Amino acid sequence: MSDWSEHYATRVSHMQASEIRELLKLLDQPDIISFAGGIPDPALFPREEIAQAYQRILGDPQLSAVALQYSISEGYLPLREWLAGYMGRLGVACTPENILITNGSQQALDFVGKLFISPGDSMLVAWPTYLGALQAFSSYEPRFDVLPGENSNRTLESYTSQGAAKPKFGYVMPEFQNPTGTSLSLAERERLLDTAAELDLPLVEDSAYEKLRYDGERVPSLLALAAQRAGGIDHCKVLYCGTFSKSIVPALRIGWIVAAKPVIQKLVLMKQASDLHVSTLNQMVMHEVASARIEDLAANMRRVYRARRDAMLAALDRHMPKGIHFTRPEGGMFVWVTLPEGIDGAELLKRCIEEGRVAFVPGAAFFADRSCRNTIRLSFSLSEPAKIDEGIKRLASILKLEMAEMTHAA
Structure with a gap:
């Protein structure tokens, strides 16, 4: 061989x-x-709802012509419009131009790594952190360091001391983290945003389990808190990665990134070079099911x-x-x-x-x-x-x- x-x-x-x-x-x-x-x-x-959505879309000549054709890289506009409203209900005021549809949130993480990491760059993750994120980011050859927080003994000065490489971004899963199941309290989220501001550190917020809260009160996302501090989503440095895989179904592979428009514009270029766009048919089906049943x-x-x-x-x-x-x-x-x-x-x-x-x-x-x-x-x-x-x-x-x-x- x-x-x-x-x-x-x-x-x-x-x-x-x-x-x-x-x-x-x-x-x-x-x-x-x-x-x-x-x-x-x-x-x-929701097998029946998904089957009915496919049947309705493919049975309509006009809808099927859209569903089966090439489309824009940003994603199906009605789905992005619905997601803008959904994010608004989570405290994040945004427009469809702040949203990119991805092939699951795993592709979103891959794009983030491609956007920010050059070989040898330092990036910060929780210790432990989601294995899929480590895999996605490792392809771009970073050096992993510990994200500031309750389980870290690192001080702010240790990241800014002479000779220390400035971290490119921090990856965090504030809600029911994979693998520990733990969540950041409101106070911990505020402290993390304070530290990120001191370091001028972009944060990537992975919110895969946002719909699966069983106890306690919902805590605002990092993006919601950061946008409120900065005066809007286009002025803050948090990227939000969402997915329908845990709340509806994984096989349609529909995830999304919410971020400032200049970041989304760069990510769209990556989407064009990677796979052009997510299946429009799957996006249309997900839009029907999510908007009616999520x-x-x-x-x-x-x-x-x-x-x-x-x-x-x-x-x-x-x-x-x-x-x-x-x-x-x-x-x-x-x-x-x-x-x-x-x-x-x-x-x-x-x-x-x-x-x-x-x-x-x-x-x-x-x-x-x-x-x-x-x-x-x-x-x-x-x-x-x-x-x-x-x-x-x-x-x-x-x-x-x-x-x-x-x-x-x-």
């Missing part, structure tokens, strides 16, 4: 397979209880996922041995578990699959430096409460064996 390695660009060396994508293959094994993939339950997808669809998802979140927390309380710590998220799809020092999440996964037929994601995947190996991420979105209890019981049983063996070896 021919050796292609010497022909690849240097950025290819930074590309790694996603542990999550590999673990999703386990879903095909019926005896595995999987807490791995943070994916929505297909039983909640609130009640999201409400049903919240009802189902809240019960599963509660079941997982109850099972963790009931079965886990002492010395295991975990988050208690107010929304989203994830619980983050910290194991005793000396237990490796990746090694634990191998044993859990072989002996317990239960799967999760090792936590080191979510750290840019692959540190904190004594952590794991559990997703509760796909399993019924009874299966969640059984899976956590199996996991806890193997953990107790691991801890006993570690104590005996010491």
Whole structure:
């Protein structure tokens, strides 16, 4: 077989397979209880509404002519107009010219990396952070550093000291973060914006789980707060990435970026060079479904996922041995578990699959430096409460064996 390695660009060396994508293959094994993939339950997808929307659009000669033709890179105008109104209800006054439709929010992250990162640039992320963001940004060869915040011991001066490279931007998931499930309070968001202003640091706000709040009051987005401070969206340095994947359905691949018009104009050029535009047919279908049903669809998802979140927390309380710590998220799809020092999440996964037929994601995947190996991420979105209890019981049983063996070896 021919050796292609010497022909690849240097950025290819930074590309790694996603542990999550590999673990999703386990879903095909019926005896595995999987807490791995943070994916929505297909039983909640609005199949009939989507089918009817396709049928109506394709059955209309005028609409189908639009749906099946090339289109503008910015995105289907009625969808962007609806999104401008949706963002307005979230406290962000904007126009369709502030919005670009992307192939899911993952493409939005890729475009952000392409827009801001040159090889060797410093960028800031939470520690841990979303694996898909690390993958998207790594292609552009940055140096990852810790985003200022509650879990960082970095001071403002450490970012501005002589010889320190000025960070290009900060990536943050303020709502039910993947992987920890935690959220930034209003005070934490305000402090982050203060720090970003001091550093002249653009912020990229990933709001994939915005519709999945189960407890507590909604907190304004970073973009809403920053636009209020600056006197409008075109005067602030926050980019907002949204998606319909968690609130409606992922397969149509409809995400969006909201930002100042000059930024959107640059991103449109990237969209033109990348794939011209998102499928117009899919955008039209999503516009019909979202404009008619997003609130009640999201409400049903919240009802189902809240019960599963509660079941997982109850099972963790009931079965886990002492010395295991975990988050208690107010929304989203994830619980983050910290194991005793000396237990490796990746090694634990191998044993859990072989002996317990239960799967999760090792936590080191979510750290840019692959540190904190004594952590794991559990997703509760796909399993019924009874299966969640059984899976956590199996996991806890193997953990107790691991801890006993570690104590005996010491």
